Amino acid sequence: MTASVTGGEKTASLESGLMEAYEIRSLYFRYGASRSASRPWVLEDLNCSIQCGEIFTIVGPNGSGKTSLLKLLARIVPVQHGSIMLYGQPLRELQQEDVARSVAYVPQDTQQIFPFTVSETVLMGRFPHRHRARWDFGFGWESQDDRAVAQQAMKTMNVWHLAKRPVTELSGGERQRVIIARALAQNPRVLMLDEPTAFLDLQYQIESCALLCRLKQERGLTIVMVSHDLNLASQYSDRILLLDRGRLVRLGGPQDVIEPEVLEAVYRCRVLVDEHPVSKLPRVTLPGRTTGFGAGNLSH
Amino acid sequence: MTSSVERARASADMLDLPKDPARLPDPVDHGMFEASSLTVSRWMAIIGMLAGCTVFSAVICLQFGAEYIRLNDILRILVGSIGDSVTDAETTATILFHVRVPRIVLGFLAGCSLASVGVALQALLRNPLADPYVLGVSSGAALGVSIAVLFGVGTTILTMSALPLCGFLGGLAALAIVYRMAVSSERLPVHSVLLAGVILNAVFSALIMFITSIMDPNRSFGMMAWLMGSLTAPAYPALIVLAIYVFACFGLLLRHARALNIMTSGDEPARSLGLDTERTKRYTLLLSALLTGAVVSYSGMIGFIGMVIPHAVRLGVGADHRLLMPAAALVGGAFLMVSDTVARTVLSPSELPVGILTALVGGPFFVYLLAWRKDRMS
Numbered sequence: 001m002t003a004s005v006t007g008g009e010k011t012a013s014l015e016s017g018l019m020e021a022y023e024i025r026s027l028y029f030r031y032g033a034s035r036s037a038s039r040p041w042v043l044e045d046l047n048c049s050i051q052c053g054e055i056f057t058i059v060g061p062n063g064s065g066k067t068s069l070l071k072l073l074a075r076i077v078p079v080q081h082g083s084i085m086l087y088g089q090p091l092r093e094l095q096q097e098d099v100a101r102s103v104a105y106v107p108q109d110t111q112q113i114f115p116f117t118v119s120e121t122v123l124m125g126r127f128p129h130r131h132r133a134r135w136d137f138g139f140g141w142e143s144q145d146d147r148a149v150a151q152q153a154m155k156t157m158n159v160w161h162l163a164k165r166p167v168t169e170l171s172g173g174e175r176q177r178v179i180i181a182r183a184l185a186q187n188p189r190v191l192m193l194d195e196p197t198a199f200l201d202l203q204y205q206i207e208s209c210a211l212l213c214r215l216k217q218e219r220g221l222t223i224v225m226v227s228h229d230l231n232l233a234s235q236y237s238d239r240i241l242l243l244d245r246g247r248l249v250r251l252g253g254p255q256d257v258i259e260p261e262v263l264e265a266v267y268r269c270r271v272l273v274d275e276h277p278v279s280k281l282p283r284v285t286l287p288g289r290t291t292g293f294g295a296g297n298l299s300h
Numbered sequence: 301m302t303s304s305v306e307r308a309r310a311s312a313d314m315l316d317l318p319k320d321p322a323r324l325p326d327p328v329d330h331g332m333f334e335a336s337s338l339t340v341s342r343w344m345a346i347i348g349m350l351a352g353c354t355v356f357s358a359v360i361c362l363q364f365g366a367e368y369i370r371l372n373d374i375l376r377i378l379v380g381s382i383g384d385s386v387t388d389a390e391t392t393a394t395i396l397f398h399v400r401v402p403r404i405v406l407g408f409l410a411g412c413s414l415a416s417v418g419v420a421l422q423a424l425l426r427n428p429l430a431d432p433y434v435l436g437v438s439s440g441a442a443l444g445v446s447i448a449v450l451f452g453v454g455t456t457i458l459t460m461s462a463l464p465l466c467g468f469l470g471g472l473a474a475l476a477i478v479y480r481m482a483v484s485s486e487r488l489p490v491h492s493v494l495l496a497g498v499i500l501n502a503v504f505s506a507l508i509m510f511i512t513s514i515m516d517p518n519r520s521f522g523m524m525a526w527l528m529g530s531l532t533a534p535a536y537p538a539l540i541v542l543a544i545y546v547f548a549c550f551g552l553l554l555r556h557a558r559a560l561n562i563m564t565s566g567d568e569p570a571r572s573l574g575l576d577t578e579r580t581k582r583y584t585l586l587l588s589a590l591l592t593g594a595v596v597s598y599s600g601m602i603g604f605i606g607m608v609i610p611h612a613v614r615l616g617v618g619a620d621h622r623l624l625m626p627a628a629a630l631v632g633g634a635f636l637m638v639s640d641t642v643a644r645t646v647l648s649p650s651e652l653p654v655g656i657l658t659a660l661v662g663g664p665f666f667v668y669l670l671a672w673r674k675d676r677m678s
Contacts, residue, residue, distance in 0.1 A: 071568065074571075074572050075571070075572075076568045076571045076572055096571060096574050096575065096576055097574035098574075099574070100572060100573055100574025101574065103572070104572065105568075105569070105572035107566070107568060107569050107572075110565060110566065110569060111426075111566065112564060112565060113426055113427075113428060113564070114422075114423075114428070114564050114614065114619040115614070115618065115619050116561070116564070116618075116619045116620070117336045117337060117618070118336070119332070119333060119336040119337045120336070120337045120338065120561075120618070120619070120620055121565075123337055124561060124562055124565065124573060125573065127558070127562055127573045127574055127575065128573060128574030130558070137551075137554065137555060138554075138555035138556070138557070138558065139557065139558060139622050140558050141339075141340055142333075142337070144328060147328045147330070147333050148328050150333075151326065151328055151329060151332075151333075152326075155326070160332075163332050163333075163335075163336040164332075164335055164336040166619075182573075186573070
């Protein structure tokens, strides 16, 4: 199943009965709505699709539109030009709640200043699934099922033992896991993460990547993430989308995208790409000081 | 035991979780959830207890004033069996029903509104220092009311509702300005909101001072007393209208309690959790302005209740707004009731404006919070 998706060929995925989670057609986006026609496009003429059950990583230099794309997909910012289809339905026509029932978004860094406990925070993930009873004054008390799902999510993310602690007292890594647990409590089909490993130490980076793979396998989750870490993208993604200044540069498996010429053109610096000794996937390293070349003597 | 396993399996079916028996979700550990999140029973217990305390303190407050009335006499008057000396009992009854009860009710309503507005603004701006007074909403409302008074809208019965309306418009304008000033960068930095409030407060105070200074001296004295925050109870009809108004607004605000929970996690995360954040913001700001406007038009600028009370109550009952909002309203109401009783008793027979008392308590608390936050946040 994984193999058929990895190549990114549409035909292969259709044959294996997979449908597209997202279909993006000639998407244009800029901040500041229609009034500011002078502003540059953040995303320009983007066409691609995201398959069900794949790990799809968006990479690119700073300001290439990665996070904007993620926010568009999660409907946090509205679609302006072009279209995004979520499971065959135009995103523009869906309600925020409908989207939240199938798409969960984990921001890069969540600041919570009020002392909500971990279990209260995770139960917030049940918000889009709340029942509207007339008598409960809009309070939407959490049901047994809400608790079941939240408990499952907390156990999956290994934060169940923290349930009573206020989120304000947790370490960065713990808080990140709580937020992912909240996202899982939404019972989504697509999980989006903005730089999931940015604030994590090596151990947690590996742990959370292993976890993403596990979620993909066990729950069939589609995972869309933005990352600056090309190695991480290469090792764990089924497909990688490389953006530069809002345009699609490459889309495909790690071997197709992580190529020295492509990266040098996009990032405007020298990189070394070799083969990872274990996974045989491409590995990116910076040229060391002794190799004698740097960004300076590159002619672009 | 079997039933819980069956239930787990049933919920696994419904929720589309893996059906592999080894991966069945564990039965829900309700004990853990009861200890770590809000439940209906805890809500009932805490709100019941606080309501009881509020009634108790109201009864205590009834006894104090320029003249001490014993609980016995109060009860006797309430039951209707008048005591030994008829004239004496009549005076006591008059004091009780026409001076103290309206004043206590007004104190409760004002405290309720300020505390619940504080809770809402804190959640909305993600800032534990937000408060209608600090943010300039109160002074906006006060400016609205003073303009109305200057142009002679006001004291008559017919225009009973005009002053709260002016207060509302002033408060709304202030909120809109603070919000616009503070929202410039998407993340609503804590200190820029406070700064916006401080600036607005300064400008509005200057305008209010200007209005007071051009007023005729007889009226400007009353105006000053009102501005310092003093509870001057209106007659019963107006009081009842105010009570209905406050409870209606409070009820509508409370309906957004769960949405406010979601709002505290930030604008974009809240949207990704399925909340219509713009709608929530609009409603909450509107209701906050409505409540503040009404309260300010009756009781002037009573500061810091909207900040101190939510903060203290949050330490006790947790952060969930479904409990925090009504609990803070009850505690705020009781607190203002008691403060007002103290304010009118300590210097008796003359009265201290209650706003002075709350500012004396709240100001240092604000400084403490600001200092404490500096090393935790930013």
